[in-house]
Amino acid sequence: MMRLIAFLLLIAVPILGVYTFVNAQEHNWWFPPAYSTFAPDIDWLFNFIMYMVAFTFIVTEVALAWFVWQYSAKRNDKGVFTHGSHKLEMIWTAIPAVALLVIAFTQMETFAKIKFASGFPTDGPYTREKPIAEVWASQFDWRFRYPGDDGVLGTVDDLESSFEFVVPVGVNVVFHLRARDVIHSWFVPEFRLKQDALPGHTIPVWFQATKEGSYDLVCAELCGWGHYKMAGRVRVVSAQEFDAYMAELKAKWFSNGKE
Amino acid sequence: MNPVSTPSAPVITHHAPHLQPGEGEPGTVRESHDHHELGFLRKYVFSLDHKIIGLQFLFSGLVFLVLGGLMAMAIRYQLAWPWTPMPGLSWMFPATGGAITPEFYTMLFTMHGTIMIFFVIIPLLTGAFGNFLIPLMIGAADMAFPKLNMFGYWAMWPAFVLILMGFFVEGGHAAGGWTSYPPLSTIESAAPGSLSGQTYWLMSLTWVGVSSMMGAVNYVTTIVKMRAPGMTLMRMPLSVWGLFIAAFLQLFALPVLTAASIMQLLDRVIDTGFFTPTNLIVNNLTPDSFAHGMPAAAAGGQPLLWQHLFWFYSHPAVYILVVPAMGFTSDILAVHARKPIFGYKPMVYSMAAIAGLGFIVWGHHMFTSGMNPALGMSFMVATIMIALPSAIKVFNWLGTLWGGRIRLNTPMLFAIGFVSMFIIGGLSGIWMAATPVDIYIHDTYIVVAHFHYVVFAGSMFAIFSAIYHWYPKMFGRVMNETLGKIHFVGTFIFTNCTFYMMHQLGVAGLMRRTADPYAYDVYAHLQPLNEFITLSAFCMFAWQIFFVVNFFHSLFWGYRVGRNPWQANSLEWDAPSPPGHGNFDGPLVVHRGPYEYSSPEVAEDYLPQTRAV
Ligand code: HEM
Ligand SMILES: [Cu+2]
Ligand SMILES: [Cu+2]
Numbered sequence: 001m002m003r004l005i006a007f008l009l010l011i012a013v014p015i016l017g018v019y020t021f022v023n024a025q026e027h028n029w030w031f032p033p034a035y036s037t038f039a040p041d042i043d044w045l046f047n048f049i050m051y052m053v054a055f056t057f058i059v060t061e062v063a064l065a066w067f068v069w070q071y072s073a074k075r076n077d078k079g080v081f082t083h084g085s086h087k088l089e090m091i092w093t094a095i096p097a098v099a100l101l102v103i104a105f106t107q108m109e110t111f112a113k114i115k116f117a118s119g120f121p122t123d124g125p126y127t128r129e130k131p132i133a134e135v136w137a138s139q140f141d142w143r144f145r146y147p148g149d150d151g152v153l154g155t156v157d158d159l160e161s162s163f164e165f166v167v168p169v170g171v172n173v174v175f176h177l178r179a180r181d182v183i184h185s186w187f188v189p190e191f192r193l194k195q196d197a198l199p200g201h202t203i204p205v206w207f208q209a210t211k212e213g214s215y216d217l218v219c220a221e222l223c224g225w226g227h228y229k230m231a232g233r234v235r236v237v238s239a240q241e242f243d244a245y246m247a248e249l250k251a252k253w254f255s256n257g258k259e
Numbered sequence: 260m261n262p263v264s265t266p267s268a269p270v271i272t273h274h275a276p277h278l279q280p281g282e283g284e285p286g287t288v289r290e291s292h293d294h295h296e297l298g299f300l301r302k303y304v305f306s307l308d309h310k311i312i313g314l315q316f317l318f319s320g321l322v323f324l325v326l327g328g329l330m331a332m333a334i335r336y337q338l339a340w341p342w343t344p345m346p347g348l349s350w351m352f353p354a355t356g357g358a359i360t361p362e363f364y365t366m367l368f369t370m371h372g373t374i375m376i377f378f379v380i381i382p383l384l385t386g387a388f389g390n391f392l393i394p395l396m397i398g399a400a401d402m403a404f405p406k407l408n409m410f411g412y413w414a415m416w417p418a419f420v421l422i423l424m425g426f427f428v429e430g431g432h433a434a435g436g437w438t439s440y441p442p443l444s445t446i447e448s449a450a451p452g453s454l455s456g457q458t459y460w461l462m463s464l465t466w467v468g469v470s471s472m473m474g475a476v477n478y479v480t481t482i483v484k485m486r487a488p489g490m491t492l493m494r495m496p497l498s499v500w501g502l503f504i505a506a507f508l509q510l511f512a513l514p515v516l517t518a519a520s521i522m523q524l525l526d527r528v529i530d531t532g533f534f535t536p537t538n539l540i541v542n543n544l545t546p547d548s549f550a551h552g553m554p555a556a557a558a559g560g561q562p563l564l565w566q567h568l569f570w571f572y573s574h575p576a577v578y579i580l581v582v583p584a585m586g587f588t589s590d591i592l593a594v595h596a597r598k599p600i601f602g603y604k605p606m607v608y609s610m611a612a613i614a615g616l617g618f619i620v621w622g623h624h625m626f627t628s629g630m631n632p633a634l635g636m637s638f639m640v641a642t643i644m645i646a647l648p649s650a651i652k653v654f655n656w657l658g659t660l661w662g663g664r665i666r667l668n669t670p671m672l673f674a675i676g677f678v679s680m681f682i683i684g685g686l687s688g689i690w691m692a693a694t695p696v697d698i699y700i701h702d703t704y705i706v707v708a709h710f711h712y713v714v715f716a717g718s719m720f721a722i723f724s725a726i727y728h729w730y731p732k733m734f735g736r737v738m739n740e741t742l743g744k745i746h747f748v749g750t751f752i753f754t755n756c757t758f759y760m761m762h763q764l765g766v767a768g769l770m771r772r773t774a775d776p777y778a779y780d781v782y783a784h785l786q787p788l789n790e791f792i793t794l795s796a797f798c799m800f801a802w803q804i805f806f807v808v809n810f811f812h813s814l815f816w817g818y819r820v821g822r823n824p825w826q827a828n829s830l831e832w833d834a835p836s837p838p839g840h841g842n843f844d845g846p847l848v849v850h851r852g853p854y855e856y857s858s859p860e861v862a863e864d865y866l867p868q869t870r871a872v
Contacts, residue, residue, distance in 0.1 A: 002667045002744060009751055010679055016755075017683075020763065028784050029763035038695075046696050053686045060653055060682050067660040068667075068675060071596070078857035078864045080662030084602035084655070092654040093605075097647055103689065104643045108636060110695040115632035139449070139542065181541040182443040183562060185627065185702065189768035189781050192699040198562060198629040199442060200536025216781045220702045220770045222436050224443060224450045225362040228774040 003072050010065035014058045021054075035215070035236075036191035037208040041110045043192070048106065052099055114193070120206050121172035128204045132167060134176045135205075137184035137197040140226035142217060146246065159249045164233045165217065167209060168242040174206040185221035188234055196221050209236040305413075307405035308840060312412050313391030314733065317726075319415065320383040327374040330367050332800055337364055339786070339793035341775040362451045364774040365434040369452065370426075372437030373460065376580065377467050378422065380714060382415065383722050384583040385471070385509070389478055389502045391733065395831035395838065396499050398487025398847045403480040411473035418466035421459045430454030436772060438573070441534035441565050445526045448542040453527075461524045468517045475509035478502055487830070489849030493607070494868070496829045496853045497600065500607050501586025504614045508575045508582070511618070516572035519565060526560070535560040566628055570621035578617045580714055581681075582610055584721030585652060588674045590853070591728050592659050594827040595671035597864045599854035601658030602651075609648035609655075616645045626697045635694050642692035649685040653678065664857070664864070668825070669743030673724030676751050677717055684712030687762065702772075705765025711758045723750075723806070730810075731824050735836040736817030739809050746805040753799035760792050826865045829853040833869050 024030045034040050071079070113119040117128065126132045134153055136143040144165045148157030153176075167173045177186055179197035186205065187194040195205045217232030237245065306312060336345050337359060344357025352359055359367075390408065394401055402408045425432040434452025435444035443449050444457050482503050486495075495503075525531040537559055593600045600606060622630060622638030656678045665671065687709040691697050700706065723746075731737045769782050776782040776789070823832040830849070834842050847869050855866040866872070 002672075005748060006667055006672060006675065009748065010675070013679055013683075013755065017759065020759065024763055024766070027763075027788075028767065029760075029788060030766055032768055032781055042695050042699055045693060046690065046699075049690050049693060049696065053689060056650075057682060057686055060657065061679060063657050064660070064675065064679055064682075067657065067663070068665060071660060071663045071665050073597070073664045073666045075664055077664075078859075079596065079598040079664045081599065081857045081859055082601070082662070083599045083854070084605070084658065088654075088658070089602055089605050089651070093647065093651055096650045097644075100643050100646055100689070103693065104640045107639060107693045107695050111632065111636065111639075111698075114695060114698060115635070138540070181539050182446070182449050183440055187702075187768075187770065189699075194627045194698050194701055196628045199539055200560075200562070201629055203629050216779045218768075218770060218779060218781070222365070222440070222443065222772045225360075225365055225434070227365070227772065228361060228776070229778050231779055 003069060003074075007065050007069040010061065010068060013065075014061040017057065017061075018054070032189045033211075034190065034192065035209055035211045035213070036188075036193060037210060038110060038114055039190070039192040039210075041113075045107060045110060049103055052103065056096075114206075117204075120174060120204065121208075124172045126172060126174040126206075128174055128206075131174045131176045131204065133165070134178060134202075135165065135186065135197075136178050136180055137186070137219065137223075137230075138180035139182065139224050140219070140230040142219075142230070142232035146249070148250070159246070159253045161249060163231075164214075164235055166235045166237060166242060166245045168239050169209050169212050169236045171239070172206060172208045174204055177203045177205050182223050183221050184219050184223045184230065187218040187220035188215050189218065190215045191234075194220055209234075212236050212238060305409060307401070307409050309390045309394050309402045309405070309408060310733070310838065310842075312408050313387050313389075315412050316382050316386030316390060316415075317733075319419065320379050320387055323374050323378040323382075327371055327379055328800055328803070330371040330374070332797060333359070334364070334367050334371060335793040335796045337367075337774060338776065339790040341777065361774045362431065362434065365436075365450070365772070366432050366452055366456070368772060369434050369436050369439075370422075370432050373433070373464075374422070375714070376437060376576070377464060378419075380580050380718050380722070381467075381471065381576070384580065384718065385474055385478070385502060385505055386412070386415075388498070388583065388587065388722075388725055388729070389474060389506075391729065392498055392831065393478055393481055393502055394485070395732070395834060395842055396496050396829055397482060397485060397490050398830045398843065398849060399481060399485035400841045400843070402477050403484055404477050407473050408477050411470050411477065414466055414470035414473065418463045418470065421463035421466065425456045425459030425463070428455045428459065430456055432456040433460035438569060439523070439565075440569075441523060441526065441560075441562050442536075442539060442541070445523060445534055446539070446541050447527075458524065458527055461520045461527070465517060465520050465524075468513050468520070471509050472513055475506040475513070478506040479510065482506075487847045487849050490830075490868075493604070494849060494852045496586070497589035497603075497606055497610075498583070498586040500610060501583040501589075504610050505579045505582045508579050508614055508617065512572045512575040515568055516576075519568035519572070522568075523565065532560040534562050534565045536562065563625070563628060563630060566625055566630075567621070570624045571618075574621040574624065575614070575617045577710070577713070578613055580718050582614060584677065584718040585610060587721050587725045587728075588656070588677045589659070590829065591670050591674040591724050592656055592678075593854050593856060594728075594825050595666045595668055595674070596660050596663030597666070597856045598659055598663040599856055600655070601661070602655040603852065603854065605651055606655055609651045612648040613645060616641060616648070620645055623692055623697075626694050627701050632694075639692055639694045643689060646685060646689055646692070649681075649688075653682055653685070668727075669738070669740055669747060670724045670728035670825075672744065672747040672751075673720050673727065676747065677720040677724060680712055680716030680720060680754070683759070684709055684717055687712065699768070700765055702770050703765040704761045704769050704771055707771050708758050708761035708765060711761070716754050716758060720750075720754075723747075726810070728825070729831075730813065730817075731820045732831055732834075732836050732838070734814055734817070735819055736813050737820045737824055738813040738817060742805050742809040746802065746809065749802035749805070750799060753795050753802060756795035757792055757799055760788055760795075764788060764792075823867075826863070828855060828865055828867045830868055833867060 134145040143162045146159045147153045177197045179199040184197040214235045219230035342358040349357030430451035433456040522533045620642040623642040626635045849868045857864045858866045
């Protein structure tokens with residue numbers, strides 16, 4: 001009886017595991033859509049690991065259930081008397097070692113592209129030295145400071161907005177991420193991009209949005225009691241709309257923004 | 260035929276052959292070897308006996324387990340039905356009509372994590388079982404330093420008092436996460452819990468560290484110096500190896516955490532500014548007006564320094580949470596499968612490799628922290644490679660079961676459950692180790708799923724398994740098998756329902772530590788799934804009643820058993836149940852390793868380490 005129950009419980013793990021995966025998309029328990037240039041790469045790497053892992057998961061879980069079923073104490077003889085097998089140890093050390101190294105090395109290029117200084121865009125309108133804006137995180141809101149007409153941050157013609165960060169579509173956007181008080185984290189699920197904002201540091205971040213729209217900007221690092229509501233938006237617009245937005249922001253900022 | 264000689268005893272090891280003569284006398288509760296009777300206080304409170312100290316750790320760990328579990332239930336309630344009055348707690352929040360406040364929520368998950376890691380799992384594994392098992396398994400009469408051992412437990416009491424006092428101070432308890440990242444945790448105006456709760460948190464953890472340090476020194480010395488004749492290192496049960504390696508991890512990693520905690524404490528009370536950068540503006544307050552935790556204008560500190568120091572301890576600490584559990588599982592699988600452990604040496608080496616590699620992977624918690632990304636790359640390779648020794652262990656556990664004669668007793672069920680769940684937890688580690696993927700899944704529910712699979716479904720299952728397995732040795736009575744099996748089945752089902760689905764939340768991008776996920780559009784559709792998880796978690800919590808009843812009922816009314824109810828080989832089963840002062844009847848000689856099950860040398864399917872053939 002217990003043997004049957006244990007077998008069913010153990011075999012249910014891989015079966016329901018796979019079942020959940022197959023049905024995940026339908027329930028929206030899967031990735032949100034991928035709207036940055038590197039988002040599909042990250043999804044691909046995730047799936048690549050998943051297929052290797054799923055294989056190991058299924059094989060080991062099924063073997064476990066099977067052994068529990070098969071080698072029950074009901075048999076009246078003794079168990080197999082063995083202390084192991086050198087050959088098997090070599091096999092199950094070498095094969096996973098190779099698989100793991102393959103996983104490790106396939107990851108590197110994408111990470112370097114996203115986070116390394118050398119991966120940052122150098123052509124385009126925005127670079128590490130000349131960002132589109134400075135993004136300030138503080139308890140519990142987001143502020144965006146654009147450099148204004150002179151293209152230089154920290155001058156009198158800087159423009160500020162809060163809550164909504166407007167960026168052009170199809171362009172490499174670089175911004176400087178800063179924190180005023182405690183650690184926060186910039187996270188836009190659709191872009192697959194996360195970077196902590198570290199007080200005392202200015203961290204350059206880049207992405208290229210591939211689809212116009214408005215996306216949730218989530219704070220992903222605990223920053224205090226209001227962490228859950230530290231929401232912002234990233235609005236991705238066409239180049240013309242972006243220019244219009246900047247003009248509008250400028251008008252607003254210099255008319256009634258600060259006297 | 261069953262090996263338990265009391266006529267009314269249940270069959271706890273079915274199909275077992277007759278006992279060896281001289282073992283398992285009915286109700287063997289040996290007279291203590293003590294000549295002088297100790298008073299109650301000396302015997303049970305200020306005891307020098309490693310077994311009593313182990314039990315003290317066991318009971319206090321279980322009490323904190325209930326507290327930590329209740330907090331988990333409150334967390335789950337909020338995630339399923341945010342801002343609705345919480346049954347049982349609503350009286351505390353008249354201002355919100357009974358709904359908990361976000362401040363309270365941040366405190367809940369901070370203290371849940373802190374209590375479960377530092378007051379439940381570590382004390383249960385190393386404190387309770389480390390103390391109880393090490394001398395018994397290596398054939399020693401007690402620990403090398405019994406007084407130090409007693410202090411090791413009593414150093415936990417200031418920790419208990421401080422951690423509980425923190426709940427009642429102004430602003431409530433610490434609320435910066437169990438990771439306590441500054442400046443959130445150091446600047447008083449940054450969070451209510453940072454007002455003074457954090458100070459209690461830091462002082463309490465320092466005491467836990469003192470206790471762990473005394474324990475670790477004792478374990479290492481005892482294992483090195485006090486093994487019985489013939490007990491070579493390579494004849495030690497894997498439980499002892501796991502505890503030995505965990506003690507080394509404590510010895511090398513803990514000083515770093517202690518130093519870091521004291522630095523944070525100094526930041527908080529005398530404004531040293533180790534972790535606080537210059538010119539912060541918190542809560543619209545400029546540096547000069549911060550009450551505390553930040554010196555005027557020029558602090559020049561580094562928040563990342565804390566993260567490095569914290570994880571330099573806390574990554575090895577997560578292996579402290581699992582390496583002993585791996586040891587217990589190995590032993591319990593071999594005993595109840597009636598088979599030698601498959602690949603003893605690879606098992607030892609892989610545990611050592613996990614521990615060694617464990618010191619060079621801490622940066623995998625910081626891939627998106629702003630740390631040099633090139634450093635992230637090397638931490639990735641080290642972390643991915645740490646999955647290798649974990650995989651080797653899983654294969655060897657499977658090898659141990661293969662060809663066995665498996666007796667599905669409760670300890671065995673939990674041990675098999677451990678293997679099944681550890682596979683999931685270990686495998687999900689690979690995604691998070693992969694730096695580009697971790698950019699997305701860091702700080703999401705995938706991380707939460709991962710560590711609950713390794714720590715709850717892993718370590719906690721191993722602790723349950725160990726309690727059922729060694730209970731007869733601790734109390735001379737066996738726990739009820741039927742209740743035990745019911746306990747296992749429900750716990751296994753609800754654990755998976757609760758934690759497996761958290762992977763899906765994580766893939767959907769849901770970040771952790773949020774009081775109300777549905778404040779964001781991207782997460783609004785996840786509420787039904789969260790409700791399912793919450794209901795599963797409630798069922799799991801309620802199901803533990805079977806364990807509680809069984810545990811206490813069996814203390815008084817469980818069937819008495821002899822020395823070796825499971826027909827196991829290792830030395831503790833040579834001692835009376837429960838062992839008296841001094842543990843063994845007399846000097847022992849060890850003839851072989853602990854895993855000679857189903858050996859052709861003898862008629863029975865087990866061959867104790869002490870038996871000369
Ligand atoms: C197969 C081996 C393992 C690998 C590759 C691995 C990898 C990782 C990685 C990369 C993270 C950081 C994820 C993130 O924050 O983005 C992590 C988190 C964590 N791991 Fe593991 N892990 C492994 C095994 C374990 C074991 C055995 C335990 C404990 C028993 C454990 C406990 C934890 C905990 C508690 C955290 C979360 C800490 C926090 O942020 O609160 N891991 N693991
Ligand atoms: Cu936040
Ligand atoms: Cu880690």
